[in-house]
Amino acid sequence: MIDAFHLAASRPWVIQQDALATILAVAQRYGEPEALQARLGRPLDNTRTVRMRDGVAVIPVTGPIFRYANLFTEISGATSTQVLATDIQAALDNSYVKGIVLEINSPGGEATGINELAKIIHAARGVKPIKAYGGGSVASGAYWLGAAADEIVIDETAQLGSIGVVMSFLDTTARDAKADVRRIEIVSSQSPDKRVDPATDEGRDKVQAIVDSLASVFVAAVADYRGATVQKVLADFGRGGVLIGADAVKAGMADRIGSLESVIAELAGSASTFKRKTSMSTGNKGQVTVSNTEDLRNALAAGHTADQITIASSDAAIAQARREGEDSGRKASTDEAIKAERTRIADLQALARPGFDAELKAAIEGGDSAANFALTLMRTAADRGITLDAMRKDASKPAAHAKPGDDAGSDKKPTLSVSTVFDGRRKAMAGGATK
Secondary structure (H helix, E strand, C coil): CCCHHHHHHCCCEEECHHHHHHHHHHHHHHCCHHHHHHHHCCCCCCCCCCEEECCEEEEEEECCEECCCCHHHHHHCCEEHHHHHHHHHHHHHCCCCCEEEEEEEECEEECCCHHHHHHHHHHCCCCCCEEEEEEEEEECHHHHHHHCCCEEEECCCCEEECCCCECCCCCCHHHHHHCCCCCCCCCCCCCCCCCCCCCCHHHHHHHHHHHHHHHHHHHHHHHHHHCCCHHHHHHHCCCCCEEEHHHHHHHCCCCEECCHHHHHHHHHHHHHCCCCCCCCEECCCCCEEECCHHHHHHHHHCCCCHHHEEECCCHHHHHHHHHHHHHHHHHHHHHHHHHHHHHHHHHHHHHCCCCCHHHHHHHHHHCCCHHHHHHHHHHHHHHCCCCHHHHHHCCCCCCCCCCCCCCCCCCCCCCCCHHHHHHHHHHHHHHHHHC
16 A cells, blocks of 8 residues: 555645645654544545525635545545536536635645646636635645636735645655665666656756646746736746735735625625526515526525515416417417318319319309319209210210220229210200101
8 A cells, every 4th residue: 555645745736835744744644544534533535515605606725735535635624626626617507606706725735636627717707707715825726726716805914826836755765774674666677767766966857847847837827817927927926935915916916905705795796797597586685586496496505585585477487388379279270271171172173074164163262062062063064954864975985995894993084075065965956856
């Protein structure tokens, strides 16, 4: 198992020296974190909650900052970039949160994870107001995070700065020699820099290059977030030390002196200008109107009492649903009527015969059914002296080459014309007179 001290000492830190010394002292004293857990009786996973104040999410950034939440963060009263990222994203996703305050009192922490979290905070600009408040120490990695916010507000006694990176190594060679302890490591010949010795000039130079590279990223990020140049950050932002209150504001490291309560009040009053993705609306006197269960939960979480919560009327929703239902019904009825009318006209046209065009037109325009149109055709034919037998006799004869039964099941219908019918009638009358 890796010793807790060597695990902590082997990492680069953006943290004040005294805070790092405390962490290393705790690790060296207790050795294995699992053993310490039994002594303290604390859970392994560190938890952090977001405090809601009038729709403002207050997220504490306290103690040393580690990448992951674990027993070590519990030991130090620390936090982690992992938990902070989760809490910040939850506040951004919550439609009721008007703004976010990072309540910072931290000496900094492990370099790994700080840059990614700072980018998340910076990306939140314009999505929701996000401000950093420092009432104590806003140093090193903690200042890196605070600089990414829209604004830094600090107390007059707050300490800002400590911009830089540090790595510590414990030289135990003398102690080990006295205890007759020897450590033998065999490093692959292809990787000569895998285990550098900081006790040598060459090894120190290589470690220094790593620290300087990390510090360059730190300085460039602060310059970008604060709208300053790298040269100004290097010259005026403490040169690795800290500035207090008004001096930090004067140097451009912070925006103004203020209090946590004032920052929360400002963000809580920004409801009229902040656009939320919810139907919930608030009044000027703390009243809030909710329209669903989620809104109600958010209102209660924000501290609204029962007499300040109003349930939105459902009249508008009911009226809208009624209108949508009527529109849908009218459309369905119209579609059905069009379909029925097309079927009716097709049936009329199937019954139509040449010479009855006027009757067909009248039936279509008058809305007659196919049955009524058939009766009309029969009456009209009778008025003209045309009988059904005559119509049958006048039907065209089968072609000479047609075979009996060829017309069985055929869809072909005999065609009649006025001239054919009347010619047949005249011939029949002439034949009767001769007889």
